[in-house]
Amino acid sequence: MATEAHAAEGATGYIIHHLTPLSAGSGFWTLHLDTLFFSAVLGGLFVWFFKMAAERATAGVPGLVQNFAEMMIEFVDTQVKDSFHGKSKLIAPLGLTIFCWVFLFNFMDLFPVDILPLVGSLMGIEYLRVVPSTDLNATFAMSISVFCLIIFYSIKIKGPWGFAKELMFQPFGPWLLPFNLLLKLVEEIAKPISLALRLFGNLYAGELIFILIALLPWYIQPVLSFPWAIFHILIITLQAFIFMVLTIVYLSMAHEDH
Amino acid sequence: MSINATLIGQMITFALLVWFTMKYIWPPLFDSLEERRKKIAEGLAAAERGHEDMLLAEKKAKGVLKDAKAQSSEIVSLAQKRANEIVEESKDTAKKEGERLILAAKAQIEQEIQQAKEGLRQEVAALALSAAEQILCAEIDQAKHQDIISKVSNQL
Numbered sequence: 001m002a003t004e005a006h007a008a009e010g011a012t013g014y015i016i017h018h019l020t021p022l023s024a025g026s027g028f029w030t031l032h033l034d035t036l037f038f039s040a041v042l043g044g045l046f047v048w049f050f051k052m053a054a055e056r057a058t059a060g061v062p063g064l065v066q067n068f069a070e071m072m073i074e075f076v077d078t079q080v081k082d083s084f085h086g087k088s089k090l091i092a093p094l095g096l097t098i099f100c101w102v103f104l105f106n107f108m109d110l111f112p113v114d115i116l117p118l119v120g121s122l123m124g125i126e127y128l129r130v131v132p133s134t135d136l137n138a139t140f141a142m143s144i145s146v147f148c149l150i151i152f153y154s155i156k157i158k159g160p161w162g163f164a165k166e167l168m169f170q171p172f173g174p175w176l177l178p179f180n181l182l183l184k185l186v187e188e189i190a191k192p193i194s195l196a197l198r199l200f201g202n203l204y205a206g207e208l209i210f211i212l213i214a215l216l217p218w219y220i221q222p223v224l225s226f227p228w229a230i231f232h233i234l235i236i237t238l239q240a241f242i243f244m245v246l247t248i249v250y251l252s253m254a255h256e257d258h
Numbered sequence: 259m260s261i262n263a264t265l266i267g268q269m270i271t272f273a274l275l276v277w278f279t280m281k282y283i284w285p286p287l288f289d290s291l292e293e294r295r296k297k298i299a300e301g302l303a304a305a306e307r308g309h310e311d312m313l314l315a316e317k318k319a320k321g322v323l324k325d326a327k328a329q330s331s332e333i334v335s336l337a338q339k340r341a342n343e344i345v346e347e348s349k350d351t352a353k354k355e356g357e358r359l360i361l362a363a364k365a366q367i368e369q370e371i372q373q374a375k376e377g378l379r380q381e382v383a384a385l386a387l388s389a390a391e392q393i394l395c396a397e398i399d400q401a402k403h404q405d406i407i408s409k410v411s412n413q414l
Contacts, residue, residue, distance in 0.1 A: 025263065032264040039268060043275045050279070054286040059293035066290075073287050092288075093280040101275060132268075136261060141268030145276075 011215050018113060018211045021135060022120075022127045032135055039132040042104035046097070072096060079245055084252035091251050094149075098142060099244040105133040106203055106236030110229055113210045133203040133239075136196065143195035146247050150191065153254040191250055195243060202239050206232055 021032040053069030062070060076096045084091055108131045120128035132138040154163045167184045168177050206228075213225045 028262050030260070030262040030264070031267065032262070035264055036267050036271070040271055043271055047275060047278055047283070050283040050287070054283050057286045057290035059290050059297055062290075062294075066287075069287055070291055073284070073291060077288070090276075090280060093284040094276050096284065097272075097276045097279045101272070135264065137264035138268050140261065141265050141272055144265070145269055145272050 014215060015208070015211050017127065018117065019129060019134070019208070020127045021129045022125060032129075032137060034127070034129050035132045035135040035138050038108060038130055039101070039105065039138055042108070042132070043101055046100045046104060050096075050100075072100070076244070080248055083245070083249050084255065086252070086255045088251075088255070090149075091248060094146075094251075095244045095248050098146075098247055099240050102133060102142070102199065102243050103236060103240035105131060105138065106239055108132065109134075109203060109207055109210070109232060109236060113207070113214050131203055131207055133199055134207050136200050139196040139200040140192070142243070143192035146195065146250065147188075147192035150188070150250050150254045153251060157255050191246075195246055199239050199243055202235060206235060 022034040023030050023032050025031050049065070050069050050072075053065045056063060056066055057069075058066070073096065076099060077092055080092045080095055111130060116130045117128040120126075129135065154166075158166065167188075168174070168181055170180060170184065172180055209228060210225065213221055213228065216224065
């Protein structure tokens with residue numbers, strides 16, 4: 001794909017160039033270095049900020065950093081309490097991590113499309129795709145992890161037999177067992193796929209539109225990219241929020257014993 | 259757009275982030291929130307209690323004030339009564355004193371009158387005597403009466 005993109009000229013070449021990741025290795029063992037790098041840096045940023053807040057945390061008058069961190073904690077905690085009624089040490093921190101990480105992924109989208117690739121090319125890096133959530137690997141990594149947690153908790157709470165019964169005998173009773181199984185399997189598998197593809201699709205499309213706007217003459221660009229960026233602030237937050245809330249909902253469904 | 263080993267790397271990163279958040283970020287922040295919530299609740303309760311105490315104290319103060327007012331008015335009326343009494347007493351005393359003074363003055367006047375009377379009487383007697391003397395002197399020769407005088411002086 002990389003050589004194809006390189007060969008193509010003009011607008012198509014520009015677009016493909018922007019959507020080609022910096023990769024190393026071949027076949028399945030290809031690594032998208034830019035995705036790994038940016039997601040690690042953004043994850044580090046998130047952890048660093050909240051760790052700083054956690055270290056300074058007092059029950060007295062909070063500082064600015066603590067205030068913000070607590071606002072996020074309260075926000076996530078409210079979401080968790082709204083849909084999850086059990087006790088779990090995992091779900092709320094998981095939700096916080098997902099929200100912040102996805103938000104930071106998406107936020108990379110608001111950087112002008114050419115700036116970071118330009119910096120990269122000055123350092124000799126030919127391809128650079130800066131938004132990790134436009135990489136299916138990044139979105140699927142999260143949704144598959146969530147899926148594993150769903151399965152894990154389903155089995156842990158309901159027991160292996162309980163989980164199997166739920167797969168086989170619901171929603172239509174034991175006489176339609178194969179149909180039930182098929183329906184349930186599709187339902188379960190649809191969860192991670194829809195999670196990952198929703199985020200990926202939104203951000204990929206958003207990035208594509210930024211790239212298309214960047215192809216226009218310079219005097220039209222601000223007129224279009226400014227409103228789109230403002231709209232995008234809403235989208236990136238919304239997508240992070242949706243990913244978090246759905247994760248919480250799926251996990252609370254896994255905790256519910258019928 | 260291919261799924262590849264990046265997925266595994268991302269999953270590891272994700273797992274690490276979630277683990278770190280769960281272990282080191284969520285608990286202290288959440289605890290501090292809880293603690294503050296508790297503190298605020300306690301503060302509000304204390305404020306409520308303080309308010310109630312204040313109302314009670316106000317009520318009490320009103321009672322005390324009322325008592326004090328009653329007491330003070332009692333004291334004032336007593337004082338007034340006492341003052342009246344004192345005035346009456348002093349009036350009495352003054353009256354008595356006046357009467358006494360008048361009596362004394364009257365007695366003195368009487369005495370002085372008596373003295374004056376006495377004086378006058380003596381003066382009149384002296385005058386009469388001298389008048390009598392002069393008359394007698396004119397009438398009587400010393401030699402004639404030498405006998406009588408010497409008789410009297412002999413009797414002394």
